[in-house]
Amino acid sequence: MVYLIISGSYFYKSLADWRIMLIFVASTYYKMKKILVILLLCLLTIGVQAQLKPRVVILTDIGQPDLEPDDTESLVHLLCYADLLEIEGIITSTGWNCDPYPTQSAAYRDSVVEAYRVDVHNLMKRSGQKTFLSTDQENGCQEMGYWPSAEYIRSRSVMGSQRAGIKVIGKDNDNEGSELIIRLADENDERPIWVCAWGGANTLAQAIWKVKQTRTPEQLKAFLHKLRLYTITDQDMVYAMRMNLAYSSHQWMRREFANDLLFVWDEGTWQLQCSLGQEYWQQIKSEIQGHAALGKQYPDYKYGVEGDTPSFLNVIPNGLHNPEEPMQVGWGGYHTWALTKDSTTYAWTSWQEPVKSISETYYRQFYRDHLNDFIARIEWAETGQGNHNPAVIVNGENGTDAIVIMGKAGQTVTLDASASSDPDGDVLSFRWWQQNGIGQTKAEISHATSSSVKVEIPATFMNDEIHIICEVHDQSKYALPAYRRIIIKATGRF
Numbered sequence: 001m002v003y004l005i006i007s008g009s010y011f012y013k014s015l016a017d018w019r020i021m022l023i024f025v026a027s028t029y030y031k032m033k034k035i036l037v038i039l040l041l042c043l044l045t046i047g048v049q050a051q052l053k054p055r056v057v058i059l060t061d062i063g064q065p066d067l068e069p070d071d072t073e074s075l076v077h078l079l080c081y082a083d084l085l086e087i088e089g090i091i092t093s094t095g096w097n098c099d100p101y102p103t104q105s106a107a108y109r110d111s112v113v114e115a116y117r118v119d120v121h122n123l124m125k126r127s128g129q130k131t132f133l134s135t136d137q138e139n140g141c142q143e144m145g146y147w148p149s150a151e152y153i154r155s156r157s158v159m160g161s162q163r164a165g166i167k168v169i170g171k172d173n174d175n176e177g178s179e180l181i182i183r184l185a186d187e188n189d190e191r192p193i194w195v196c197a198w199g200g201a202n203t204l205a206q207a208i209w210k211v212k213q214t215r216t217p218e219q220l221k222a223f224l225h226k227l228r229l230y231t232i233t234d235q236d237m238v239y240a241m242r243m244n245l246a247y248s249s250h251q252w253m254r255r256e257f258a259n260d261l262l263f264v265w266d267e268g269t270w271q272l273q274c275s276l277g278q279e280y281w282q283q284i285k286s287e288i289q290g291h292a293a294l295g296k297q298y299p300d301y302k303y304g305v306e307g308d309t310p311s312f313l314n315v316i317p318n319g320l321h322n323p324e325e326p327m328q329v330g331w332g333g334y335h336t337w338a339l340t341k342d343s344t345t346y347a348w349t350s351w352q353e354p355v356k357s358i359s360e361t362y363y364r365q366f367y368r369d370h371l372n373d374f375i376a377r378i379e380w381a382e383t384g385q386g387n388h389n390p391a392v393i394v395n396g397e398n399g400t401d402a403i404v405i406m407g408k409a410g411q412t413v414t415l416d417a418s419a420s421s422d423p424d425g426d427v428l429s430f431r432w433w434q435q436n437g438i439g440q441t442k443a444e445i446s447h448a449t450s451s452s453v454k455v456e457i458p459a460t461f462m463n464d465e466i467h468i469i470c471e472v473h474d475q476s477k478y479a480l481p482a483y484r485r486i487i488i489k490a491t492g493r494f
């Protein structure tokens with residue numbers, strides 16, 4: 001019971017409140033009816049599943065700041081979100097900047113993790129967390145809002161493939177990183193594992209190769225169905241060889257496992273992320289660099305700023321999209337299933353028009369939001385206090401999952417977010433818009449900046465979906481964002 005009360009502090013507040021209240025009632029009742037209490041607690045455990053974080057594995061070619069500073073920047077950024085992403089592995093490996101990966105370069109990762117060790121005590125105040133779970137519990141499923149210990153992150157910091165290209169894949173290329181990926185996918189855990197490739201994804205290809213050699217085709221499929229890959233360009237080779245896409249194990253993965261491995265090949269957002277960072281560099285320099293131990297690790301950029309960041313922004317559960325659906329635009333861009341740059345394989349990608357422009361337009365639109373969000377977290381790291389994001393409640397539904405509504409041609413749908421709240425009691429502003437590039441029907445939204453809107457479904461609406469985003473900002477420091485996606489599906493489609 002004590003454990004339940006403590007862990008309740010990591011939950012979303014509303015969940016924590018009623019659960020703690022029930023536990024309080026249960027403890028009073030305990031003195032009278034011991035068996036009833038045990039039954040009640042069993043029901044609570046079964047009936048209330050706290051929201052778990054999405055699982056991520058990072059493959060990084062982090063290196064010395066005069067060679068690859070942007071991976072260090074992205075790692076600082078990532079660790080500021082360790083409460084929203086279950087960091088299952090930070091695996092060092094080859095990328096554009098090196099082949100082989102120098103073993104000693106992993107020290108650049110370790111020094112950012114060391115900075116996290118210093119700052120986590122302040123970051124924990126953001127979710128009212130007082131202590132860390134035991135090692136066993138941290139290795140299990142982590143609830144949303146839980147900041148893991150630096151020891152946990154360190155235990156997940158391993159070496160992956162130190163050579164690049166499809167030719168090295170084979171039994172001599174098994175490594176700690178590929179074994180970790182296999183172990184994670186074998187865990188009894190329904191959640192997918194998002195592999196974010198900041199360098200090459202050779203380590204993932206090696207894991208898949210080994211499973212293919214040692215298991216049945218059905219077992220291989222089950223393994224692949226656990227994995228998602230979001231790769232920042234194709235870096236399974238050194239930069240000078242980047243046009244030789246057949247050299248890479250990425251092409252092998254796309255060709256062999258197109259139907260079973262969700263593969264996002266980002267060519268539409270990382271360059272923009274790099275250049276927007278340069279545009280906003282003065283702000284990044286004054287509000288991130290040098291602030292808290294993590295900010296002190298944030299180096300000057302060389303080519304662009306945080307080029308690898310879209311890969312994990314894509315997984316942060318902020319209500320904007322479901323990463324399982326790459327056409328739902330999110331902080332990591334917008335991707336459609338298409339022939340890739342190698343002209344032979346397919347993936348979810350954004351290199352071609354008009355997809356590239358749609359993705360870039362949204363990336364530009366969201367950039368201020370995710371930069372502000374990051375800066376607010378650096379402030380927590382530095383001072384142990386700051387602003388919290390609002391919570392968007394649409395038509396009475398809390399949480400971050402999309403709300404699905406069935407709608408008819410000619411119908412008017414009311415969407416009401418007036419019950420939305422802010423943990424700091426801040427005043428909220430609203431903006432409603434329809435996502436471009438998904439569905440054909442254009443709907444009219446009346447009073448798009450009020451808390452409640454009417455969506456007019458046109459008479460032509462049939463076999464289609466309308467995706468409406470409710471975007472909320474608090475009127476407080478950094479104007480922190482929150483979103484909610486509402487999908488209106490045509491009645492009779494299913």
Ligand SMILES: [Ca+2]
Pocket residue numbers: 060061062068071095198199308
């Ligand atoms: Ca990189």
Ligand SMILES: [Ca+2]
Pocket residue numbers: 387388389390422423424425426474476480
């Ligand atoms: Ca707030």
